[in-house]
Amino acid sequence: MPHILIVEDETIIRSALRRLLERNQYQVSEAGSVQEAQERFSITTFDLIVSDLRLPGAPGTELIRLGEGTPVLIMTSYASLRSAVDSMKMGAVDYIAKPFDHDEMLQAVARILRDRPKTAPQEANNPEARISGKSSSADKAAATAASGEIGIIGSCPPMLDMFSKIRKVAPTDSNVLIQGESGTGKELVARALHNLSRRAKAPMISVNCAAIPETLIESELFGHEKGAFTGASAGRAGLVEAADGGTLFLDEIGELPLEAQARLLRVLQEGEIRRVGSVQSQKVDVRLIAATHRDLKSLAKAGQFREDLYYRLHVIALKLPALRERGSDVNQIADAFLARQSARIGRDDLCFSGDAVQAIRHYSWPGNVRELENAVERAVILSESPEISAELLGIDIELSDLEDGDPLDHLPSSSAVGANPSQDPTEDLSLEDYFHHFVLEHQDHMTETELARKLGVSRKCLWERRQRLGIPRRKSSATSEN
Structure with a gap:
């Protein structure tokens, strides 16, 4: 039975992942920081490490060095392309954007564990070889590629x-x-x-x-x-x-x-x-x-x-399938094109804005992947700031009309969305339940910006999710951002 180490400082998310993996026949250990992982475990004995990028103390990428070849799957905020690519260059085997659904995580874990025996030892410890086109991980450095040796980006069913x-x-x-x-x-x-x-x-x-x-x-x-x-x-x-x-x-x-x-x-x-x-x-x-x-x-x-x-x-x-039928694949492909075009002009500071991420996800893309590639190439060439906006991509879509337009829409729903902040975070809840629980637990001492950053979504997405789940924003000194 594969043994997986989860390193995540948020108890709610860590517990969700542990229960998800254990239900799928994985042995799981967990820690809240790199230091705790070092003190409690022999890191090199694990088959896979799943770690948040931003942790108290040392970042999650430190586990790449400590793991000495153990594959590390980095979790990072939605559309944070630069940090994800940087993680890949440092040797992470892959990254997964928050928020993600159960199937997405399970597919990534299964793929990494399946491909691990095929990876030559010298390649596992040589990140430069992995991003130079010498293995299927070259595509993963630009985006989450669920296709292994096939060389096509995609993880939708x-x-x-x-x-x-x-x-x-x-x-x-x-x-x-x-x-x-x-x-x-x-x-x-x-x-x-x-x-x-x-x-x-x-x-x-x-x-x-x-x-x-x-x-x-x-x-x-x-x-x-x-x-x-x-x-x-x-x-x-x-x-x-x-x-x-x-x-x-x-x-x-x-x-x-x-x-x-x-x-x-x-x-x-x-x-x-x-x-x-x-x-x-x-x-x-x-x-x-x-x-x-x-x-x-x-x-x-x-x-x-x-x-x-x-x-x-x-x-x-x-x-x-048409690109509009491929769900979150469109953002993975856009990230890959952004990384490729950025490298061509020698820039590493470009990323999509929150509105651009939503627009990319919800635009119908009648020209499919070819249209997306042209849009990203044009935006990279014309961009004067690190953030690429939806307008710069030339996407004609009204984001204000997307009532369901946030990245959490694909998460599994639950018939019993917990509104009780005292609910045990280790109970078998869906990730949408954990969103609800997290906001109720932290909104008194975190600003809206901090809440959104922790959840890996934009403030607009956070507001829309509050509206849908009926979680009013509490007025307090902690949430005031005037």
Whole structure:
């Protein structure tokens, strides 16, 4: 049974995590500070350390040194990208933003414990190697990446299901059809399928069928012989031939002309091609991965796509969710883009404002990941202050209309939200209950700003949560911030 050490100075949060982990068959020890952890335990004997970043005395990152290779998962305030990336550079195996829900924490813990045996000892103690692109932790340095070796950021249930299918499908030679809206990352999925296949050392040739003129598509894909058409002064191999032994990725295959579809069908059925203008065929060994944002089945019924080709392609179908359907993944991806763009211009002080975090989470992103990446790149270039606002991102959304627009919305609800401040914090409560309990316990001696900072949310989010749970703000000298 894995043994986990929790280091957190807030009794409520620490107790919640302990009970959550114990219910899921983990052995748990806890401490309120780094010093207490040193005095009570042999830190190197734990399988995993989960620690808050800000602790009384030494920060949680001190446990990275004391753990001597033991993986450390850092908890940090929501959207505190700079501190999270700094923790990763110091050697933390991952970070998780507060507030988080039960599933998010359990997924992170399970992933770290699962991947730990695969980590070479010298890499575990070498943070520079971990952020240089030499391991899957490079992505984690920028954001919480729940995808391991797949290299795609995401921890929502649809993406976890996608990762599972990728691992199962990749080692086979089956044709794959990737479906999803434009900008959702279909080529990333294709790349992951190739990299995890037995063809990984061979080339992966990517073709955007919509970007090649219809008059040239057959020549580009299948090649041509000298004199096959005007201007063909020499013979030329096509892209299918170039992918021999590897993977051919046809993006937007729904735009492929019907004549080219017939030739492609021959490649799939017979494993051979014939160049334009040639009478001889030649064998090719190609795995086909296709992608589209269109409904190929409907196109086939309308006679705009070959039905026999559709069924050849539809051996394995993977459906990518739109960014608006991926919950908190959007903030993880935004953080990753921010880290990447910041590094490009040599800045390490940029972070999203509280309003920007909410706007990113609740905007519909019709252009999906591609639109998000462009928005972050533009904001980084134009930013004159460390905080990037929603306005700078160009997000057209009214934050005041988001009554449910705070990061705690995804937390599990409870039918008995405790309003009794004397309630035992070790009782089996949801994290929303702990929010309620924390505010009631600390609001007499902490300001609203301090409460929000401890909970990892903005003051606006704190106010909205008070309204929803019916927790009035008490007027006292401690809460006065005039």
